[in-house]
Amino acid sequence: MSTTDTPVHVPAVAAPNQPEVTPALEELYRGFEQELLVPLWTQIGDLMPERPNSHAAPHLWRWQNLRRLAEQAGEIVPVGRGGERRAIALANPGLGGRPFATPTLWAAIQYLMPGEDAPEHRHTQHAFRFVVEGSGVWTVVGGTGDTPAGDAVPMRRGDFLPQAGWNWHAHHNATTEPMAWIDGLDIPFQYLVESQFFQFGREQISEAERITPERSRSERLWGHPGLRPLSVGDVGPGSPLLAYKWEHTDAALSDQLLLERQGYGGTVEPGHAAVRFTNPHNGSDVLPTLRAEFHRIARGAQTAPVRETGSSVYQVFDGSGTVRVGDASWSVTRGDLFVVPSWEPFSATSEAGRTDSDSGALDLFRFSDAPVFEALRLDRQEITR
Known part of the structure; x- marks a missing residue:
């Protein structure tokens, strides 16, 4: 291989903690290039830094802009085989234009016009849907080929699916x-580790599946707090409950803040209620690679600055406030989305009231790659007061 063909380039640099630049060193480095070798001593600061140095940047996307552009797309971009979904992904400015919110997380706004169907497919990427406004779409899960009809799952404001x-x-x-x-998936993670598969399904769902039940079959079987159906043995990866209803999330958060006011604790810190969505089969995270949580911050309360390994995407479900991510600070309102890269400190201050929030608080939906980091024992958290 000639020196012009090799993708490896090892410059000899006069710098602290580097070898003296000599003709012998230059010759050695040309030999490395020919054999596609890279010496660690030239790369250690980048490959093994003292702390995580994420390529992702803190960034905010305004819901009003996302919604406006999604509406425009709804008028001119069809939904059908090939494109599959009218989904518009958040592209973090630090990731070179890739449609990735963080190096491991995908987030997108999906838009479906009246009477439209998004065709059936499946993929190895784990996914969820979170509804910040509206209702009227049903997700039909399972039910292809000779199997029974898929389960029609209603989607309404505040529901997590x-x-x-x-x-x-x-x-x-x-x-x-x-x-x-909002769609959330682990597309970037599976892309990075080269594990992804995708398969087209039927062109149309059956009439038996084109129904609009108030509750899905999964909710009727699994959606009862603390109760596991004995008719079901082992289940596949991920939660068998396909919809976590807003009324249950809202009640849990409200009760935590009420317990705090009554002097019984129940919150993670003063004025900060939080819940995690879990698998009713075994108590694990709802998806193998994604964690989902909901946080309610009472008006006037401020969360302690926390930094963690791994990254997160937040959506403001309701209310208003100020969020700080690293050196960035934004005023946020309903629907806005923002990214917290790995090891960037995050805190939020609630400025919500009854005029801009049903709960009178700042409500934040969060998803992260925490299950991956915990499984690999790479999770770390630090309060940065």
Whole structure:
């Protein structure tokens, strides 16, 4: 291989902790290049830094802008085989234009027009849907080929709908209004480790699946607090409960703050209630690679600055406030999304009231790659007061 063909380039640099630049060193480095070798002593500061140095940047996306552009896309971009979904991904400015919110997390706004269907497919990427506004779309999970009809799962404001990888799924809008929601997936992670598979399903769901039940079959079986159906043995990876309803999340957060006011604790810190969505089968995270949480911050309360390994995406579900991520600070309102890269300190101050929040608090939905970091024993957290 000639020196012009090799992708490896090892410059000899006169710098502290580097070898003296001599003709012998230059010759050695040319030999490394020919054999596609890179010496650690020239790379250690980048490959093994003292602390995480994420390529992702703290960034904020305004919901009003996302919604406006999604509406425009709804008028001119069809939903069908090939494109599959009218989904518009958040592209972190630090990641070179890739459609990745963080190095491991994908977040997108998806938009479905009245009467439209998003065709059936499946993929190894684990996914969820979170609804910040609207209702009228049903997600049909499973039910392809000779199997029974898929489970029609309603989507309404505040609902969280996990979808473990390699499950057939389609969407249909049964109303006369368009609907938008947020998709979260581990696409960047699976892309990085080269594990992804994708398969097209049916062109159309059956009439038996084009129904609009108030509750899905999964909710009727698994959606009862603390109760596991004995008719079910082992389940696949990911939660068998396909919808976590807002009324339950809201009640849990409200009760935590009420207990705190009554002097019984119950919050993670003063004025800060939080819950994690868990698998009712075994208490684990709802998806193998994604963690989902909901945080409610009472008006006037401020969370302690915390930094963690791994990255997160937040969506403001309700209310207003100020969030700080590293050196960045933004005023946020309903629907806004922002990224917290690895080891960047995050804190939030609630400025919400009854005029801009149903709960009178700042409500934040969060998802992260924490299960991956915990499984690999790479998780670390630090309060940075």
